[in-house]
Amino acid sequence: MRSVMGYMSGEIEKRVAALLSEEGYAWPEPRNVTVEQPSRMEHGDLATNAAMKLAPVLRRSPISIAEALKPHLESIPLVDRVEVAPPGFLNFFLDWNEWAAFSEKDDSSHDRFQKKVVVEHTSINPNKAAHIGHLRNSCIGDTLARMLKRIGYRVEVHNYIDDLGNQVADTVAGLLDISLQEDYDRFGDYCWDIYTRVHRSTDDEQLKRRRAEILHALEEGNNNIAWIGTLVAEKIVHEHLEDMARFGIGYDLLVWESDILREGFWAAAFEKLKQSPLFRKETEGPLAGCWVLKQPDAGEKGAEELNPDKVLVRSNGVLTYTAKDIAYHLWKFGLLDKDFRYRPFAGDLWTSSRTGESRPFGKANRVLNVIDRRQEYPQRMVKVALETLGFEEEAANLHHVSYGVVSLSPATAAQLGIDTTDGKPAYPMSGRQGIGIKINELLDRMEAAVEAVRPQKEGIPSREIAAAAIRYYLLRFNLGKEIVFDIDQAVDLQGNSGIYLMYQHARASAILREGEAFLKDGAYRSRRDRAPAVPEHLSPSERALLRHLALWPDTLETATEELNPTSVTAYTYELASLFSSFYNACPVLRAPDPLRSFRLWLTARTRSTLADALHVIGLPAPERM
Incomplete structure (x- = not known):
């Protein structure tokens, strides 16, 4: 480009x-x-x-x-x-x-390929089925990875698995203590209901005691409960990966929290942090006995005014999530004298492991973490830890890509059986209460909706169309905006939807197929990759389409620099709309030569650019719909 x-x-x-x-x-x-x-x-x-x-x-x-x-x-x-x-x-x-x-000339820079960008996204607690809120994270992260790859960076995609967290402990407690005899197709769906019942049937103090027992056993390892936790987490991670694959989302490496702890990553990070005056053990007050990381100039930054100090190690010796995250990020940038071992997990996907082989993971020049905006403070404290250790360049190259959460529209919530008589404009999801729409369930419903509005069944399967429609819907809103997901809007054929974009690519493909057959002398076929003479007087729709095609490389560069996939979805929708206007205003096959050759070329350029943009945002570019 x-x-x-x-x-x-x-x-x-x-x-x-x-x-x-x-x-x-x-x-x-x-x-x-x-x-x-x-x-x-x-x-x-x-x-x-x-x-x-x-x-x-x-x-x-x-x-x-x-x-x-x-x-x-x-x-x-x-x-x-x-x-x-x-x-x-x-x-x-x-x-x-x-x-x-x-x-048509390529001036791609090879300098970028010398720089590695680690993108961490998804990172779902492996304790139950994934829901649509998790899917927004994955779609954003996967699209950012695609954007970076497209402009020439080496990209490594991580999925962090918190197999030692409260949520896994709660699910293990439910599996051990609660009887549930119902028919389920997937283990994650079974655990979804188990997790909900744990929170509905157990009082807070009882749950805290049981959770603490299980967390201790999980962290200790090599016991019955730890093995149950491992089996639960690995089974659910496999189901999460299956869900994401249906949306074209993949990873290079799974990093397990248990490996960070057991391989001594935190111990190495702890020794480094102890050299900093901002990291110290409190001897009095409510945080007595805790190791805390002070936030410099907390008053000026105005964040976490009530508690600007981040606890990394509790008084009972238990590590917080942020402590393990700091160790993980020191490894990401190649700043720890430690590494994992690695083994294949599924297909081309690798996983951290206590046994296995060496692989060239980590050692990033730049790190992007896709985590919702509620995690802004912990993410900032990871950056503070890097700065206080003197790794200012790495801290500057650590980026938190935050986004708004996903809620359900009243209509969609009602379809899921949620009581909407209170008239709220949106219904937040809650795993503890069992409120939400699982990814697999959403895909089933969307596939049925696509089938209901699809006039013809040729081309790609309805399930692929449904997955693309969902993905585009989750990408087209500004990252900071909370999404109120509505199934009917996501399958809209005429509006700003993934289905509309794919249809315009299929339309361009159909025109070009007819053009090949129409020009029996092969004149267009012999020069279709080179532009015929552009007419001296362009119609408004022809010129508008050319102007927009010219912007694609700059749009992609700017969007990648700003870590803003919404700019790419907006460009793609505008391109599809301009092509539709061109198609309606300018006959292509019925135009006389040389105008017909030019319009066929313009159609081909539009199709190739649209296919490129669709690939970047993770949608199919179908020849037929």
Whole structure:
């Protein structure tokens, strides 16, 4: 892919520097010159504010500077003409024949492949079936990994398994203490109801005592309860992986919390932390006996005002989740003199293990953690730990990708049998209360909904369409926004949905199949990968589609830099909509040559870009629907 904005920025900079040199000026930093696409086509295909940024340097009006720059900028190979607009914008009208040739060249950088990015996502407690809230995390993380890979980074995807947590202890307690004799297809569904019954049938004090006993046994290992916990966790992890695979989500490595503890990762991290004045054992007050990590300048940051100190080791010696997470992140960046052993878990997926072989996992240059916004404080304390240990570069390259939780719309909640007579606008999910929609159950319901609205059954199976519709629905909202999931909206054929995007790809594929058959002389077939001459006068829908196609490399670069998959979904929906408008306004196969050849080429470019974007967001690119 070639970035038209990156190219234009470089060319503008060279020509502006030449003009300044002619007049005896240097270009001061920061330059802050932007290149963007105007929202209105009459204002050009691209525009720059360079003249306005130069006004304080040259002490002239932006309009006069723009007029002086205009002839210099008209020599840029991609530019057809330049217009000056008040108060000093320079608007570029591109030469689309030049762009067609320019865009087909690859200028991918190989430098990025030298840098490894570790993306951690999913990380579901392995104590029951996964629900739709977990799926949002996985869709975001998987899409970020795809984006990073697409622009050239080496990416390693981790799924952290908290097999020593309270939730696993509660499920093990239920399996040992509660009788449940009902018919279930999957173990995770059985544990879903067991977990709920534990919280409904056990008083708080009794549950705390039983949980503490089981947690101690789990952490100690090599006993009956620890083996039961291991079997439960591994069985449910396999089911979680099956669920995620249906949405095109995969991983490179499973990291088990028990391995972090038993392989001495925390002990090594503890020795490092003890060298920091921010990490100390409290001798008095409510935290007496606890090892705590102080948050520097807590008053200024305003977070966790009531307790800016993060407990890492409780007074009874039990580690908190954050303590183990700090050790894990020191390993992620290659800052511990320790490593796991590894063994295959399923297919190409590896798992940390106490026995096995060495593998080149970890040692990241950059780490992304996809965790919901409720975990902002613990994530910040991991960064604080890295900073206090002197690993400031690593701390700067640790990113928490937060997102809003998923609730159910009243209509969807009612379909699940939840009482909605209180008239709430949304219904939050709760594992303890058994309120939520399991991923497999959701997929079954969505498949039925797709079947009900699908006029034809050719092409990819309805279950794949349903999975794509769910995935897109969970991706298209801004990350910080809470999603109120509604089944009917997710399967909407006409709105902003995954089904609509896939249909437009299938439509483009159908046109190209007909085009191949229509052009019996093979003229189009012989040159379909090269642009025919772009007409001198483009229709508004043709030009709008070209302008948007030109933005794909820049959109992907910016979205990846900002860790914002929503920008990619928005681009893809706009591309599908512009193609639909083009299709309705411009006959393709019935157009006379050479216009027909151009429109077939434009259709092919749209299909390839749409397929690329669909792959990045994890949706199929079907030839038929």
